[in-house]
Amino acid sequence: MAWWQQIEWxxxxxxxxxxxxxxxILFVIAIPFAWRLSQSRSRFKPLLEAMTALPIVLxxxxxxxxxxxxxxxxxxxxxFLEESFNIKLAFSFTGLVIASCFYSFxxxxxxxxSGFESLNRHMIEASYLAGKNMHxxxxxxxxxxIKPSLITALIISFAHTVGEFGVVLMxxxxxxxxxxxxxxxxxxxxxxxDYDKANLxxxxxxxxxxxxxxxxxxxxxxxxIRVGTVL
Numbered sequence: 001m002a003w004w005q006q007i008e009w010x011x012x013x014x015x016x017x018x019x020x021x022x023x024x025i026l027f028v029i030a031i032p033f034a035w036r037l038s039q040s041r042s043r044f045k046p047l048l049e050a051m052t053a054l055p056i057v058l059x060x061x062x063x064x065x066x067x068x069x070x071x072x073x074x075x076x077x078x079x080f081l082e083e084s085f086n087i088k089l090a091f092s093f094t095g096l097v098i099a100s101c102f103y104s105f106x107x108x109x110x111x112x113x114s115g116f117e118s119l120n121r122h123m124i125e126a127s128y129l130a131g132k133n134m135h136x137x138x139x140x141x142x143x144x145x146i147k148p149s150l151i152t153a154l155i156i157s158f159a160h161t162v163g164e165f166g167v168v169l170m171x172x173x174x175x176x177x178x179x180x181x182x183x184x185x186x187x188x189x190x191x192x193x194d195y196d197k198a199n200l201x202x203x204x205x206x207x208x209x210x211x212x213x214x215x216x217x218x219x220x221x222x223x224x225i226r227v228g229t230v231l
Contacts, residue, residue, distance in 0.1 A: 007200055010177055011185040018093070018168075018181060019161035022100040023108070026157055029101075030108040035138050037109070038116035053106045060103070060166025067099040067171050091173045096181075099171040100161050108157040115149025116142055148220045159212040163205060 037048065055063055071089035072078050081087040089095040119142060127137040143150065165183040172179030174188065182205060189198035 003200055006197060007204065008185070011180050011182040011201075012204065014093075014177070014179075015162045015181040015183070018096055018100055019158045021097050022104055022161045023154060023158045025097070025101055026104060026108040027154065030105065030112055030153070031143070032138070034109045034112035035116055035142065038113045052109055055103050056106050060164070061170060063103060064099065064167040064170025067095075067102060067167065071095045071098065071171065090171065091175060091179060093172070093178060096168055096172045096179055099167050100164060103164060103167045104157045104161050107160045108153045111149045111153040111156065112146070115146030118149075119145055148223045151219050152216050155212055155216050159209055163209065 037045065037052070040048075042048075068090060069075060070077060073082055073088070073090065078089055081089060087094070089098065123141060123145070124137060127141045132140070162181075163183060164181070165187065168179065168181055169184055169187070172181075172184075174180050174184050180188075182201060186198050186201045186205075189195075189201060
């Protein structure tokens with residue numbers, strides 16, 4: 001039997017679906033947030049940046065625990081949604097999406113913020129002097145000039161979401177075809193000491209992660225070459 005026939009692909013499909021939905025949501029939210037953050041001169045900016053970056057250093061199990069408390073039936077939000085709309089967030093795909101958005105938020109915001117901050121200030125000021133408002137400046141001037149940062153944010157956020165474990169396990173549990181993503185499937189296989197199949201699953205994620213990094217670095221490398229050629 002070929003190695004790909006030994007793999008149950010549904011956890012991978014669910015992981016990619018979760019990552020796709022998460023990245024789509026974060027793309028809409030993070031762009032204006034990162035833009036505002038990059039343009040801010042407030043003394044509270046470091047505090048906001050620290051809050052944004054907190055999921056990077058916070059243990060996933062800790063974040064997952066608080067997300068579970070927020071989304072569970074016992075919380076005000078969870079109780080309201082369940083009683084009013086029959087929406088259950090804990091141990092559901094919707095709950096995984098919400099938790100993943102929190103967990104992957106800094107991986108989308110930070111590359112975008114760095115890209116915006118690297119822009120020539122004269123370019124932005126010229127747009128404002130030409131009568132363009134903030135939204136037009138962001139969409140027509142800023143975003144087209146930070147393509148490497150934009151691609152990096154999208155790809156890294158997607159890959160990071162695919163590789164989640166602690167948060168998704170805490171919030172979603174291990175429900176086949178519903179919340180059982182690839183990382184949780186690997187954990188299950190190790191628990192039953194099926195190391196051969198666990199190795200296959202882990203190898204798929206390893207190959208995926210490496211491919212993602214090569215894609216990001218190659219795109220940025222090619223962009224630098226083109227810019228260098230133009231200059």
